[in-house]
Amino acid sequence: MIKELPIVECIARARIPTTIDQKQHTYPEIFLHLYKNNKDNKEHLAIVFGEDIRSKSLFKRKHKDETQYERLIRGAYIGKLEPNRLIADEYKGEKLQFDEETGELIPNFTTNTYNKKVPVRIHSECFTGETAWSARCDCGEQFDLAGDYILKHGPSSPNNERHGVIVYLRQEGRGIGLSEKLKAYNLQDLGKDTVEANLLLNHPADARDFSIASSILLDLQLSEVDLLTNNPDKVKAIEIENKLKCVSRIPMVPLSWKETSNEIDYVDEDEHGKHHGIKSKEIESYLRTKIEKMGHLLTTPLTLHTNTDASSKSIE
Numbered sequence: 408m409i410k411e412l413p414i415v416e417c418i419a420r421a422r423i424p425t426t427i428d429q430k431q432h433t434y435p436e437i438f439l440h441l442y443k444n445n446k447d448n449k450e451h452l453a454i455v456f457g458e459d460i461r462s463k464s465l466f467k468r469k470h471k472d473e474t475q476y477e478r479l480i481r482g483a484y485i486g487k488l489e490p491n492r493l494i495a496d497e498y499k500g501e502k503l504q505f506d507e508e509t510g511e512l513i514p515n516f517t518t519n520t521y522n523k524k525v526p527v528r529i530h531s532e533c534f535t536g537e538t539a540w541s542a543r544c545d546c547g548e549q550f551d552l553a554g555d556y557i558l559k560h561g562p563s564s565p566n567n568e569r570h571g572v573i574v575y576l577r578q579e580g581r582g583i584g585l586s587e588k589l590k591a592y593n594l595q596d597l598g599k600d601t602v603e604a605n606l607l608l609n610h611p612a613d614a615r616d617f618s619i620a621s622s623i624l625l626d627l628q629l630s631e632v633d634l635l636t637n638n639p640d641k642v643k644a645i646e647i648e649n650k651l652k653c654v655s656r657i658p659m660v661p662l663s664w665k666e667t668s669n670e671i672d673y674v675d676e677d678e679h680g681k682h683h684g685i686k687s688k689e690i691e692s693y694l695r696t697k698i699e700k701m702g703h704l705l706t707t708p709l710t711l712h713t714n715t716d717a718s719s720k721s722i723e
């Protein structure tokens with residue numbers, strides 16, 4: 408069955424110098440792409456590692472009279488921005504060419520887009536976990552791990568720039584929004600698990616739609632990805648026949664499980680050789696529910712379960 412894909416358009420892109428990878432003192436630059444789409448009115452994002460991964464819709468000429476300055480300002484330029492630069496489509500002997508009819512970029516061998524297989528994380532917004540230090544979930548940790556993974560394992564170009572993408576979807580609370588998620592948290596404190604709480608509020612266990620992520624990856628002209636996730640639904644949801652393939656799944660093992668699992672080789676250790684993951688009774692129950700009720704592909708460590716039958720279960 409051919410999936411009907413949302414239409415996405417990258418409306419702006421900007422270079423972000425980062426604070427990540429501090430141990431190696433390389434501080435890589437990333438390129439933040441902001442998208443609009445025809446399905447919801449949210450501004451979804453792609454955090455792109457690799458200057459030469461190019462968004463088709465960003466580079467396309469908006470109209471015949473679009474000026475070079477307008478293109479520079481919305482981020483549709485090659486090379487680097489520097490004071491007094493005036494031309495977006497040319498840089499150090501490279502020149503973009505466009506189809507006169509459609510305004511689309513014509514790929515050529517100097518200005519081609521990077522289209523090899525890259526690691527990708529599809530991440531859903533979580534204000535509580537990413538901003539408010541919540542120990543109820545591992546979203547902040549997963550976000551950081553995805554960046555660390557790309558910087559260690561993403562394919563590199565001759566200038567040592569790693570390639571990968573984090574698609575950041577504005578689907579707070581698995582799509583139910585922050586206010587409903589806060590109500591769900593109160594239900595969880597009343598003894599319900601994360602799935603039961605959603606259902607009691609008349610929401611599905613997971614209200615998300617990952618098709619916008621597929622459209623964004625296709626717009627970035629990627630056709631093969633390694634997906635960083637434990638969620639089998641995401642793998643199924645983002646694949647598009649003959650266009651977008653998930654070649655392999657990279658498990659996201661919680662850092663606090665590191666002592667019982669040797670699956671992470673891309674995280675910096677502290678001076679004592681330790682990693683510091685989230686430890687709380689809430690995260691235990693959050694992860695347990697994901698594994699037992701949402702089919703997440705994690706091998707459960709013994710400490711996670713009170714009942715011995717479940718404790719020996721290996722789901723992968």
Ligand SMILES: Nc1nc2c(ncn2[C@@H]2O[C@H](COP(=O)(O)OP(=O)(O)OP(=O)(O)O)[C@@H](O)[C@H]2O)c(=O)[nH]1
Nearest residue numbers: 530531532533544578579580581591601636637638
């Ligand atoms: N409704 C609800 N949403 C939650 C709760 N805890 C976290 N979330 C949301 O769950 C989403 C986390 O999703 P992700 O980490 O991207 O994906 P996932 O389905 O957990 O799968 P992974 O790729 O394995 O991490 C975010 O939108 C969070 O805001 C909760 O208790 N209830």
Ligand SMILES: [Zn+2]
Nearest residue numbers: 533536544546
């Ligand atoms: Zn979260």
